[in-house]
Amino acid sequence: MLERALTGSGRYWRWILFLLAIIGVGFLVYLRQFKVGLGITGMSRDVSWGLYIGQFTFLVGVAASAVMLVLPYYLHNHKVFGKITILGEFLAVASVVMCMLFIFVDMGQPMRVMNVILHPTPNSVMFWDAVVLSGYLLLNIVVGWTILGAESKGVAPQKWVKPVIILSIIWAPSIHTVTAFLYSGLPGRHFWLSAVMAARFLASAFSAGPALLIILCLILRKTTKFDAGREAIQSLGKIVTYFMITNVFLLGLEVFTAFYSNIPGHMHPFQYLFAGIEGHGKLVPLMWASGLFAVVSVIMLVIPSVRAKEGALAFASALVFLSLWIDKGFGLIVGGFVPNPFEKVTEYWPTWPEVIITLAVWAVGFLVLTVLYKVAVSVKEEVA
Amino acid sequence: MSMDRRQFIKIAGISTVLGFGGTLGLSKLKDSWASEMLQSPEALNAKHWAMVIDVKKLTSEEHYDKAISACHRAHNVPNIGNPKEEVKWLWKETYEHAFPGMEQEYMPEGIKHKPFLLLCNHCENPPCVRVCPTKATFKRESDGIVMQDMHRCIGCRFCMAACPFGARSFNWRDPRPFIKEQDENKEFPTRTKGVVEKCTFCYERLAKGEMPACVEAVKDTKALVFGDLSDPNSEVRKILSTHYSIRRKPELGTQPSVYYLIGGEENA
Numbered sequence: 001m002l003e004r005a006l007t008g009s010g011r012y013w014r015w016i017l018f019l020l021a022i023i024g025v026g027f028l029v030y031l032r033q034f035k036v037g038l039g040i041t042g043m044s045r046d047v048s049w050g051l052y053i054g055q056f057t058f059l060v061g062v063a064a065s066a067v068m069l070v071l072p073y074y075l076h077n078h079k080v081f082g083k084i085t086i087l088g089e090f091l092a093v094a095s096v097v098m099c100m101l102f103i104f105v106d107m108g109q110p111m112r113v114m115n116v117i118l119h120p121t122p123n124s125v126m127f128w129d130a131v132v133l134s135g136y137l138l139l140n141i142v143v144g145w146t147i148l149g150a151e152s153k154g155v156a157p158q159k160w161v162k163p164v165i166i167l168s169i170i171w172a173p174s175i176h177t178v179t180a181f182l183y184s185g186l187p188g189r190h191f192w193l194s195a196v197m198a199a200r201f202l203a204s205a206f207s208a209g210p211a212l213l214i215i216l217c218l219i220l221r222k223t224t225k226f227d228a229g230r231e232a233i234q235s236l237g238k239i240v241t242y243f244m245i246t247n248v249f250l251l252g253l254e255v256f257t258a259f260y261s262n263i264p265g266h267m268h269p270f271q272y273l274f275a276g277i278e279g280h281g282k283l284v285p286l287m288w289a290s291g292l293f294a295v296v297s298v299i300m301l302v303i304p305s306v307r308a309k310e311g312a313l314a315f316a317s318a319l320v321f322l323s324l325w326i327d328k329g330f331g332l333i334v335g336g337f338v339p340n341p342f343e344k345v346t347e348y349w350p351t352w353p354e355v356i357i358t359l360a361v362w363a364v365g366f367l368v369l370t371v372l373y374k375v376a377v378s379v380k381e382e383v384a
Numbered sequence: 385m386s387m388d389r390r391q392f393i394k395i396a397g398i399s400t401v402l403g404f405g406g407t408l409g410l411s412k413l414k415d416s417w418a419s420e421m422l423q424s425p426e427a428l429n430a431k432h433w434a435m436v437i438d439v440k441k442l443t444s445e446e447h448y449d450k451a452i453s454a455c456h457r458a459h460n461v462p463n464i465g466n467p468k469e470e471v472k473w474l475w476k477e478t479y480e481h482a483f484p485g486m487e488q489e490y491m492p493e494g495i496k497h498k499p500f501l502l503l504c505n506h507c508e509n510p511p512c513v514r515v516c517p518t519k520a521t522f523k524r525e526s527d528g529i530v531m532q533d534m535h536r537c538i539g540c541r542f543c544m545a546a547c548p549f550g551a552r553s554f555n556w557r558d559p560r561p562f563i564k565e566q567d568e569n570k571e572f573p574t575r576t577k578g579v580v581e582k583c584t585f586c587y588e589r590l591a592k593g594e595m596p597a598c599v600e601a602v603k604d605t606k607a608l609v610f611g612d613l614s615d616p617n618s619e620v621r622k623i624l625s626t627h628y629s630i631r632r633k634p635e636l637g638t639q640p641s642v643y644y645l646i647g648g649e650e651n652a
Binding site for chain 1: 467468469470477480481482484485511513514515516517518519520536537538539540541542544545546547548549550553554555556557558576577578579580633636637638
């Protein structure tokens, strides 16, 4: 089936070449990081995780969101998702690949990555994160590929796929729950030490992922003969609406707990992120932009007549995606480290090499996504 | 480990080139490994090593400098100069930053501005050990020291996020250019980039029957007392049962093994 990715229009190949160029530049910059060390990033003794781990955290959510298509289709027989479950599954594959690459580029000694498997450590959440992520990657490749294969041959999918799909539905929340546990179980990091962290992660995942899918469906409609259908896109819009509201609500719970309790350690990260501390406030404009995008998108999404317009829905989806990207891909990680355990402020801002490597990993993700979508769309075009 | 792979290859290589048939190299290797493999008779043993720092006995800047430089020289801790990439095992911090939340406006001036010596707390329930995905950070069951295997570490820095005491340093670059050659301790491995490191209560000195380098450096002040917390007759236990002491962030339940005496004897 993969051969379908080798034939395409000029535009398809220009897009592939564009991604390859970014990947190439990023790879060269990575070689530099490999040689010099992580000192070429903006991270420090005090903010020891940054953009890389933020992207990983955000993309785990995008990966988990595939379940928002698979579950309604297989458990509730929501037929309109039939055409696009494959898009969700392949988006999950691309996202998990990016997650793994972001962890890899963040490692101080990448040559020792196998130590995680050679010395399995059940008391470390990171071990379980590796387990659930690789499991989820495998499940989505197997399910997506098998069903698409059956579709291209015009036969019904094999019977054994159904239990695997059910497993993938149960598995999806685990990847984001375990990732939340990476943060929420740490003493002394007040910003992360919250029982709603996993719930917040799932809410933001189930809004950011489907928001991206809406945009991807609209792009596919414009660039290919594949149309997800108005109904499917509107269904996704409702999912984004529910979960974005839940996400904002959960964030509100965190703010209430921190400020009504009046405990300094719990208030400080919010103060740093949204107001700045002692003149340090590099993230303040970003965090307010995230808040503004969230409010505007929720208002747009809750009004049925606005949501019904595809242009407006796409715009609101982009705002949701951006808002959550800032909140989870950046603010959440940095806010956990600032102020540091000594109640001092060391600021973080990514460096150019760090940004280029990050872009290159995203480009790898888009390359995987493009190739997989090309295969899926070609099969669907042939069958149709 | 008192000899790393680089040193092994160096010694083995040099002895071969010089035609000693490896005997010189081998005997040197044997000496250094013997202390690892077999416990030397003079090794200091304890079930739970702990340190008491009597802050009021550290009266001059010189005391702090002596302790810190003894530690950093003994362990080839690089002097990078940039606080963002800083590597430190033993350092000074003011009371309000060492004990956040425990400061108040009206506390004695002498304590408010007094530097406190900070180091890895060798917690009884170390969060860094709990989170490490490769067992590069582990607690020695025999004596409670929280160890760091710098050959095992993958540099994920999970332990840095988990440590509530900021006790861990990461090698953001190759530290070797930042170690002055005349200061280098050839007995202790220098690190590579990309690994985490921290104070290890001088396990390598204890094995030879020596007290930790910082304790040794300010011996005359008696400000740093090191001993076995599980032994009721040890000096640390005697001090702790007769003086009021504090630990950093006790509310987190990590149970630090470093105790501070902050004075206040006039009213005690």
